[in-house]
Amino acid sequence: MQHVGILGGTFNPPHIGHLMMADQVMSQLGLDKIIFLPDANPPHVDHKEAVPVLHRVEMVRRAIINHTNFDLGLMEVERGGISYTYDTVQQLVTEHPENKYYFIIGGDMVAYLPKWHRIDELVQLVQFVGVKRPNISQTSPYPIIWVNMPEVDISSTWIRKTLQNNGSVRYYVPDLVLQYIAEKRLYFNDRKK
Known part of the structure; x- marks a missing residue:
């Protein structure tokens, strides 16, 4: 039996917070691997803010390329x-x-599970794993x-806004992801459709 973590999300874009969360869960729970699962059309995300899924998949692929125990799952994209x-x-x-599957969510998401x-x-199918956040209740x-x-206050929203304002996000996203964002002019005000 393999113990497999699942980290789903829009990954718009993926950043070091995602990688750190996956690494900590894998290490602390002794999991065999983590599957990063980009979603095709998340039910709760503003679609105007999300770049096309092809870009998000490629960014995740680049973000995890050097992690032997991190895999890219395309189930939701293909579906x-x-x-x-x-x-x-x-x-x-x-x-x-x-x-055995473990679904990883930020502690702030636990309150929304109902x-x-x-x-x-x-x-009944999966074990939920909550990543603790300060001032977030651990009751469910x-x-x-x-x-x-440790709290890592990084969000994809902050990264997008910083890029739109020509700010630096170096060290917040893996270098290969940053290169891709620059090549494709993602999130910049001059973004090509």
């Missing part, structure tokens, strides 16, 4: 449409029943494994 965690986890469990699509069935009606990590 298309709105991405629901339940559908993805059900597909993973069906295709790989020998694995609103997740088919959450009562989802918690669902079983959560909590992982400690």
